[in-house]
Amino acid sequence: MTSTADTRAAVAKLQADGASAQAVAAFEAKLAMLADPSAGMLPGDELEPLGDVPALADVEADPGALDAVAVIKLNGGLGTSMGLQAPKSTVVAKDGRTFLDVIATQVLALRERHGVRLPLVLMNSRTTRPPSLELLGEHRGLERDDVPQDFLQGREPKLLADSLQPAEWPADPALEWYPPGHGELYVALAGTGTLAKLLDAGYRYAFVSNADNLGAVADPRVATWLQAEEVPFAMEVVRGTAADRKGGHLATREGRLVLRETAQTPPGDASFTDVERWRWYNTNNLWVDLRTLDALLRERPAGPELPLIVNRKTVDPTDSSSPQVLQLESAMGAAVGAIDGARPIHVPRSRFVPVKTTNDLLVLRSDAYTLEDDGRVTPAFDGEAPPTVTLDDTHFKHLRGFEERFAHGAPSLRAARALTVEGDVRFGADVTVEGDVTVTGPADLADGTVLR
Secondary structure: OOOHHHHHHHHHHHHHOOOOHHHHHHHHHHHHHOOOOOOOOOOHHHOEOOOOOOEHHHOOOOHHHHHHEEEEEEEOOEOHHHOOOOEHHHOEEEOOEEHHHHHHHHHHHHHHHHOOOOOEEEEEOOOOHHHHHHHHOOOOOOOOOOOOOEEEOOOEEOEEOOOOOEOOOOOOHHHHEEOOOHHHHHHHHHHOOHHHHHHHOOOOEEEEEEOOEOOOOOOHHHHHHHHHHOOOEEEEEEEOOHHHOOOOEEEEEOOEEEEEOHHHOOOOOHHHHOOOOOOEEEEEEEEEEHHHHHHHHHHOOOOOOOOOEEEEEEOOOOOOOOOEEEEEEOOHHHHHHOOOOOEEEEOOHHHOOEOOOHHHHHHHHOOOEEEOOOOOEEEOOOOOOOOEEEEOHHHHOOHHHHHHHOOOOOOEOOOEEEEEEEOOEEEOOOOEEOEEEEEEOOEEEOOOOEEO
């Protein structure tokens, strides 16, 4: 499908944009994978389920182990799924505090409790950098002198689906580019010089997680386990439930760990949703031995050999008539299959509280979770799993409409199993949801309404 002539223009465009040698090598590696139409595909019949894995609950912590750890938060995303053009991490998460406010509180509290350095480093995009650093600047004592507070993720040129030439869109040249997925983390660390600075400052490990997952607090037990077992790469996993059917799960292929994402499942392969077979699901909370990563990148500048994820879109996402393009992406968790000795560790679901939609945001803002003084977000709901919320996309998908309809705050969801809202419904103050409830609009729920 590809040749040197096919892709030379795309590589040249990336180089002209100032990309690092590592970023260019990673892009070229993905282009080479396009030659195989089945690149990145992981059919269920080629995989075996993973057995028991070590449990965090069985590890006794050495609090000082966190002194060798740097916290890295993926912060390149805008809240586009919620109708925003601002960093999602600057949205109010709970009790009037943004995601970044809570993360800063978590880090500062851990430093004080354990007497450790524990720097916070953001992987930003060009757009998220200014507002995010301005917000973090409000937290005194957070910034450290030995490492930078952030580094920039790269971007890659969109490829025309029919020719693999770089797309051109003069009406808005920014649309000619895309962020290549969080699998770019490894080459971005190296290409920006951040990896070298972390190592020079004496940090051995990075704890990496999404900025929208406030359950991802650096835990000294994981750091202790990494050091005691000499684990070069660890993925925090949770036991799969029906709610995880769209997430990535672990399996083995020819005796080696692999992470399978939805986009890597061949059409017609129904095996992906079998949560009883694929027991362990990725939280995207990862621990990386920085020395191991440095050695790998010196040997292979393209970074860990991650499976290709090909996303097919239009160059202008809002215009379905604009040219069809390919975006070549990868998942950072897939390094679990590329780094020898990588291992999963079973963690409680309280460490996995991602907010991808306003449905998730409502649960987080409700009394189903409690925000502690040290920034920890702790479950307060009845039962083993948080309530499932499904809000009508027409009225609630974008944050503006969501805020208007919950102007008096989130309803009580502590005793709820599920809340489904169909149509235009506005919630008064102190509404309580119990059990499994469906509300159909148009409706205005009075203050103090109890829905059972």
